[in-house]
Amino acid sequence: MTDSTHLDRLRSDLGGTLVLEGDPDYDTARLAWNLAVDQRPAAIATPAEVADVQAIVRAARAGGYGVTTQPNGHGADGDLSGVVLIRPSRFDEITVDLESPLLRVGAGVNWGRVLERLDGTGLVALAGSNPEVNVVGLALNGGQSMFSRRYGLTARSIIAVELVDAAGEIRRVTDADDADLIWALRGGGGLFGVVTAIELSLYPGESLFGGSLAFPARNAVDVLAAAFELARDMPELGLDIGMARFPDLPMLPPPLRGQTLATVALVHLGDEDTGRSYADRLIAVAEPVANTLTPFTIGSLAAVAAEPVDPMPSADFGGSIDRLDEAFAREFVDAFLAGADLGLMRCSVRALGGAIADELGAESSAVGAVHAGGFLNSGVVLFDPTLDPGPALQPLRDLVERHPGDRTVPTFLGLGSTLADAYPADVVDRLAAVKQRVDPDGIFRSNRPLTRAAA
CATH class of the missing domain: 3.30.43.10 (Uridine Diphospho-n-acetylenolpyruvylglucosamine Reductase, domain 2)
Incomplete structure (x- = not known):
């Protein structure tokens, strides 16, 4: 009561x-x-x-x-x-320490403001590509930046968390004072307190090159297979590889309007010539209908990614994929096209590997070392309230069931998911033990509870 x-x-x-x-x-x-x-x-x-x-x-x-x-x-x-x-919107602190180097932000800060502040520093954070995503939310729930194959998942970059605990007391949590709690905060979400500020490591990133390529659907299998091969060959290159069906709307440019396309977004931490050489491996497979590749600075990361930034009704599904190869490319395209005929609008796979699979230090975070090939994320926009997203997403659910990776992170989970859908049982059990210690009455709730609801 x-x-x-x-x-x-x-x-x-x-x-x-x-x-x-x-x-x-x-x-x-x-x-x-x-x-x-x-x-x-x-x-x-x-x-x-x-x-x-x-x-x-x-x-x-x-x-x-x-x-x-x-x-x-x-x-x-x-x-x-x-x-x-x-809603912690008034916790708007942003401090960049160039000497450490580290970033300190309040719980109300979105990535767009942080990226602008980092411009000209020669440093990058393990940022999300959407400027309207919250820094603390992304970090606590795992995160997967286009810089993660070089430097690791965002959660593993957490240095300190300041929060109000279940007794209403202020705490600063680090490895030194509570190794179990900081472990849980690195991927366990908002189950352990109300976070007011967070500190994250920053990394070298003087030169950046990237953008997106879009290809006709008839070339999708060959392009995706080439992109997966590029991911295997270049484990530090940020890659988001997928398919999209664009509506026939006048605000879209003609190359995209009403089209089904294969898409590859890449971000290279380095010089333009090297970055273009990576992209040329894809362009050699097929002629792109759109090409936004360009040198850029960290402040322009969101513009390069060009993701939607407005609220909308949608149904999402995400999961972990064991491997990315030519055979999977064929299955992926078939699954997308089957779903697209029922309302699916987008599906992409973030390539993993590189530092994301690094075992060094993995024991200090709930996200650990991920040895899967990629994280899949998909969505159905529900502008038509009569549309049932279930059938549109089912081919992708079947795809993930055939090719499950070892774990995912909560940031890639869709509606109705729990932490048990992201992590193996031993990680969930340890998170539950930390939860019981710091919040035995279960005051703090999260978008991703620990266990699946009873059938």
């Missing part, structure tokens, strides 16, 4: 804001990034400072409520009944 009087008192005490069900702005405040998710929390809090977060946690505990954090609503998955939803 919950006691709403604690939320009423909390509203009068906060320096920030608290929106309750029935307030005029409740329906706007509760929105997830995925507009298909209808979450209805007990309250939406926007704390002004750490003391507000402490007050929220203590009031939630006293009133029998859970607590979850969604900076922007990415990855939301559930109705959040009986839960106080925290």
Whole structure:
């Protein structure tokens, strides 16, 4: 049972804001990034400072409520009944320490602002390619940057986490003071406290080259097979390889409008000539219909990736693939085309290997060392509310079932997934043990719970 009087008192005490069900702005405040998710929390809090977060946690505990954090609503998955939803947008600190080098950011900061701040430093963070994705959210849930094959998964770059714990106390967590908890925070998501700030390692990245190539569907198998071969040969090259079906809409350029295309995005940490030599291996297979490859600086990473940045209703599916080769390229194309005829719009595979599979230091993070070939991610846009995404995504589910990798990370999981879908049983068991120690009453909720729901 919950006691709403604690939320009423909390509203009068906060320096920030608290929106309750029935307030005029409740329906706007509760929105997830995925507009298909209808979450209805007990309250939406926007704390002004750490003391507000402490007050929220203590009031939630006293009133029998859970607590979850969604900076922007990415990855939301559930109705959040009986839960106080925290939006940490006012935690907007960005500090770049060039000597260490490290990045310190508040929990409300998105990658776009960080990339701009890093411009001209000669350094890169293990950033997501979408500027509207939150830094803390990506890092806590694993992350997979286009720089990860050189430097590793984002979670493994976490140096320190500052959070409010289940007792409402402020903690700074590092390897030195709580190795188990920092291990869990490196990939276990938001189950262990309300994070207010995070510190991440930065890495050398003076010269960058990259962009996207798009090819006609008739060349898809050959292009994807060549891209997979390139991934095997160049384990430090960032590659996102897939298929897309573009709607016939006037805002799209003619080469894309109404077309089904094979796509390859690449990011090379190095000089233009070397980067173009990698791309030329793909262009030798088929003539691209679109080519955005260019030298760029870290501040332009989001523009190079050119991912959608607006909220929309969608259904996603992700999983881990054991290997990337020519035979898989044929199966991948067939699965995509079968799904596309039923509404599937995109599917891509992030090539793994390189530093992502590095065992050195892997024991210090829940994400560990990933030995799969790639992470698959796909989506169906649900602008038509009558569209059932299940049949469109089923060919890809079958594909992953035939070629399962050893593990994935939560950032690549779709709706209805849990941490048990990402990690092996021993990792889930250890995460559960840490959860029991730091939050025995289960106050903190996450988009990705630890175990699958009972059938």
